[in-house]
Amino acid sequence: MIMRMDQNKSHLSKDFVVSNYQNPKKVRDGKVLKKKNLIITLIAVIILGMAFVYFFYLSSYFRIEQVEIFGLKYIKNEDFDNIVKQEMQRGVLFKHNNVFLFNINDLQSEIAQTYLLEWIEIQKSFHPAYVSIILQEKVSTLAYITQENCFNIDIKGDIVEKCNDRSSEFIQIRFEGDKSVGVGDNVLSSEEINYIIELNDQLEGQGNKVKTFKQISDSNSDLRVMTEKGFEIYFNQKLSITDQLKRLNLLIREEGLSDKLDRLNYIDLRFGEKVFYQ
Secondary structure (H helix, E strand, O other): OHHHHHHHHHHHOOOOOOOOOOOHHHHHHHHHHHHHHHHHHHHHHHHHHHHHHHHHHHOHHHEOOEEEEEOOOOOOHHHHHHHHHHHHOOOOOOOOOEOOOOOHHHHHHHHHOOEOEEEEEEEEEEOOEEEEEEEEEOOOOEEEEOOOOEEEEOOOOEEEEEOOOOHHHOEEEEEOOOOOOOOOOEOOOHHHHHHHHHHHHHHHHOOOOEEEEEEOOOOOOEEEEEEOOOOEEEEEOOOOHHHHHHHHHHHHHHHOOOOOHHHOOEEEEEEOOEEEEO
16 A cells, blocks of 8 residues: 555656746846946056056156266266167157166167276166166277278277267377277287387387378288378388388488478388388
């Protein structure tokens, strides 16, 4: 009997689903509220974003007001300062005078296009916002002149900077060929530099003041000296300076040229014992 009753119950049982009916107005109002909350959140994010951008990139709080440069000796402070100011004025909406946007590597690259330095260190402080530059200049004693430009070079033959007010006091070396060079390029070897300096010292020690040295090309040893008396002396950089000057002095003495040097065009000492003049 028990089993029959269970079977009968199974026949009488019915499946049913519990339905959850919601008020359509409440559903509609809930969607509107969510949309309003989303819009308010977006507006708040935009406002906060704009406030963030203004405070960190546009306000004066992080604007660089002071640049300190230490170590300048020969380079004019205003010339160097102009390079820094040009870097700070980069940018359209957001100027690089903002300490966050000020790029040290970009400034070093700009400086390297104008000056060759022994070393440079650039630091920036966020508050108060300022830039500190510490450097050591390369010493230049020679001016290298091409058809296009005039540069100051160091004793290694590297171009340090473009010519300035001091350049007229330096030994002048004019390259007669066609060459395009810039700051940082090597234009003469250390051996050539030493040769020119020694030759300049010995010539002036003998009373032959040098106006300009002339380098004919990179590929030969022909070095010419334009003296202040108006004539040129041709030297061979592969030969001894002392020997060539001995022949020069011997020629002047034996030919009686001491009082006629200002009427000469050149004296050629490049071919050993054979000396030519005109």
